[in-house]
Amino acid sequence: MACHFCDSLHDVELIEEGQTAYCNTCGSILYANKPQSLERAFAFGLTGVLFLLGMLFLPFITMEAQGNNLTTSAGETVIRLWLTGGPIISVAVAIFIFILPFFQLASLIYLCLPLLSGRAFPGMVPVTKLMQGLQSWVMVEVFFLGTLVSLLKLIKLADITLGLGFWSMVGLMLSLAAAVGGIDKLELWDRIEVAYRRRKTPDVSVEGGVEC
Amino acid sequence: MLASAREKNKVSCHTCGRINPLEKASCLRCHTPLHSRKKNSVQRCLALSLASIIAYIPANIWPIMIVTNLGRTEESTILAGVATFWQMKAYPVAITIFIASVMIPALKLLALGWLCALSAGWIETNPRRANRIFWLTELVGRWSMVDVFVVAILVALVQLGNIMSIAPGTAAVSFGLMVILTMLAALSFEPRVIWDNARQSASS
Ligand SMILES: [Zn+2]
Ligand SMILES: [Zn+2]
Numbered sequence: 123m124a125c126h127f128c129d130s131l132h133d134v135e136l137i138e139e140g141q142t143a144y145c146n147t148c149g150s151i152l153y154a155n156k157p158q159s160l161e162r163a164f165a166f167g168l169t170g171v172l173f174l175l176g177m178l179f180l181p182f183i184t185m186e187a188q189g190n191n192l193t194t195s196a197g198e199t200v201i202r203l204w205l206t207g208g209p210i211i212s213v214a215v216a217i218f219i220f221i222l223p224f225f226q227l228a229s230l231i232y233l234c235l236p237l238l239s240g241r242a243f244p245g246m247v248p249v250t251k252l253m254q255g256l257q258s259w260v261m262v263e264v265f266f267l268g269t270l271v272s273l274l275k276l277i278k279l280a281d282i283t284l285g286l287g288f289w290s291m292v293g294l295m296l297s298l299a300a301a302v303g304g305i306d307k308l309e310l311w312d313r314i315e316v317a318y319r320r321r322k323t324p325d326v327s328v329e330g331g332v333e334c
Numbered sequence: 335m336l337a338s339a340r341e342k343n344k345v346s347c348h349t350c351g352r353i354n355p356l357e358k359a360s361c362l363r364c365h366t367p368l369h370s371r372k373k374n375s376v377q378r379c380l381a382l383s384l385a386s387i388i389a390y391i392p393a394n395i396w397p398i399m400i401v402t403n404l405g406r407t408e409e410s411t412i413l414a415g416v417a418t419f420w421q422m423k424a425y426p427v428a429i430t431i432f433i434a435s436v437m438i439p440a441l442k443l444l445a446l447g448w449l450c451a452l453s454a455g456w457i458e459t460n461p462r463r464a465n466r467i468f469w470l471t472e473l474v475g476r477w478s479m480v481d482v483f484v485v486a487i488l489v490a491l492v493q494l495g496n497i498m499s500i501a502p503g504t505a506a507v508s509f510g511l512m513v514i515l516t517m518l519a520a521l522s523f524e525p526r527v528i529w530d531n532a533r534q535s536a537s538s
Contacts (some may be wrong), residue, residue, distance in 0.1 A: 124346035124353060127465055128529035129370075130336035131344060131353075147336050148465045148529065183491065190494055202490040208502040214510055215486045218479070247364045251349055258517060261476055261483075267430075268483030274419075274427055275488060279498065311350040315363055 123308075125152055159306035160313070164234035166301035170227045173297055176290030178220065183273075183288065187280035195287045196220075218261040223298060226260055229253040230301055233310070242317035250314065257302065262295045335533060338526070345370040375524035376450045382519035383446045389512035390439055397503035399485055405496070409503060412436065412481060435481045435509070438474050442516050445471045446523065453527040461532040468525050475517045482510045 124131050125145040132152060137143050139157040144150065156162075178197040185192045194202065196219070203212035229249045236243045269291070276282055339346050344353050345368050347361040360367050372378075397409035410418070412435050419428035445467050451457050452464055485506045492500040 123351060124339035124344065126346070126348070126351075127468070127525045128461070129338040129340060129346070129526040130529075131339045131342050132336065148462055150465065150469070185491060187494060188497060192491065194491070199487065199490040202493070203486055206489055206493055206499075206501070208486065208489050208506070210507050211482060211486050211489075211502055211510065215483065251364070251366065254349060258472070258476060258521070261479055264477055264479050265483045267434075267477070268480045269487060271427055271431065271480065272484045272487040272491075274424060275484075276491065279492065279494075308351055311352070311363065 123153065125150060153308055154306065155309075156304055156306040159304050159309055160234045160238055162304040163230050163301045164238060166297045166304070167227050167230035167234065170223070170294055170297035170301055171231070173290045173294035174220065174224060174227065177287050177294055180287035180290055181285030182291070183276075184283040184285060185276065185280040186283075193285070196291065215265070218259065219265050222256050222260050223262055223294065226253055226256045226298070226302065229256075230305075233314075237310075237313045237317060240313075240317055240320065242314070242321050246314050246318070250310065254307075260298065260302075262291065262298055266291060266295050335529075335536060338529065338533065340370050340530075341533070371526055371530075372522065372524040375522055375527065376454050378522040379446060379519050380450050382515050382522060383443055383450075386439075386512045386515035386519060387443060389508045389515060390443070393505045393509035393512050394436070396505035396508065398481065398505040398509065399488065399503050400501040402499045402501070404498070411505065412509070415481075431481060431484075434477050438478050439512060439516060442471050442475060442478075442520070446516070446519050449523060449525075449528070453524065453531070455531055458531075458535070461528050464528050465525060468520075468523065472520050475513070475520055478513045478516075479510065482506055482513070 123134055125148060127150045128145060128148040130145055130147040132143075132146065135143065137153070137155050139155050142154040143152045145152045177195075179195050181193045182196045182199060183194060200212050200216050200220075203215065229252050232243060232249055233246060233253070236246075269288070273282060339353065340356065343356040345356050345358065346353050347364060347366055347368060349366040350361060350364045352361055352363045354362055354368055356370060358368055394412055396411070398412050398415065399410045401408045401410060412431070416428050416432045416436075419425075419431065448457075449464060449468055449471075452459060485502050488500050489502050492498060
């Protein structure tokens with residue numbers, strides 16, 4: 123196996139669950155054997171979807187100022203932003219906070235569900251690529267920090283109550299971290315390869331053994 | 335220093351990690367096109383960094399928010415926002431915004447320029463240090479988006495008719511663009527070239 127940072131070629135050594143192998147040359151993480159990675163990713167992926175729905179529709183923030191009372195969900199917040207003159211920002215928020223996290227969770231579930239019983243669904247290779255490519259673009263935790271900063275500004279103007287939608291966002295942030303952080307990339311690809319070989323489809327061609 | 339996969343006539347797949355023969359055009363396991371080294375990484379990274387510098391300047395000069403309070407309109411830049419929090423004695427918030435919005439983008443652009451100079455061979459350093467800096471650059475880049483999200487939330491929520499309303503300023507879009515461009519610049523960078531240079535100078 124080769125290091126992604128410095129391209130050093132290493133012999134594969136089996137490491138125990140929960141252990142991490144580091145590159146001898148540059149010290150980056152080479153491979154981490156994560157226990158029950160697929161089961162965990164599947165479970166946290168499902169909870170993540172529930173939290174995402176909660177964040178979209180449940181009341182996020184209630185504001186009360188000078189007789190005005192406003193309760194919005196995060197989904198409504200994006201629509202309000204569109205209407206009040208920030209269409210580009212509103213689309214960006216929707217993409218980084220709802221759409222990309224949704225695709226990431228959906229692809230996790232699509233991959234883990236059949237692989238847990240060793241089966242293959244069509245298109246697993248592009249779905250895995252999508253999931254890996256989305257990683258730097260899902261920004262729920264950055265949005266969380268942004269919410270905290272805005273609350274400090276809003277507290278001066280109005281009485282603020284945080285609703286279930288806010289806590290769903292916290293839940294979504296944690297489930298995403300647990301699901302994606304718990305994925306064992308090598309195990310995932312090995313399982314995909316094995317599942318496809320079992321189905322004998324030409325989608326994945328294997329020449330020789332599993333040489334990593 | 336271990337020999338690189340390329341020196342052994344191998345190429346590792348960036349998507350699935352499988353080791354392929356160097357002459358293969360796509361991965362034997364996942365069919366992703368294989369590149370032993372990303373093509374023109376220095377040119378691409380420099381071009382994207384330059385573009386983000388161009389976006390960084392208006393992002394800091396133009397107003398990021400326009401606050402209308404009882405008919406009085408006030409434009410506020412990122413730095414003015416930091417100053418307001420500082421005057422409110424909300425020091426942790428002021429420092430967080432300053433670091434995320436001003437320091438991280440500037441340091442990131444400096445780091446990318448330095449890394450490009452390293453891979454082009456204009457300067458030399460311990461490659462392990464370069465590796466750590468690159469890893470940090472990839473890690474922190476997205477956090478700069480926090481200011482765009484703050485503007486988004488404030489604009490959506492503070493619409494109290496004649497009393498007070500907030501509109502997004504032109505800097506909000508250029509700021510978001512700048513963050514995306516620096517993230518793309520980091521993605522197009524190829525750290526393995528720095529190690530190729532180090533291997534070459536170690537063997538000669
Ligand atoms: Zn390495
Ligand atoms: Zn591959």
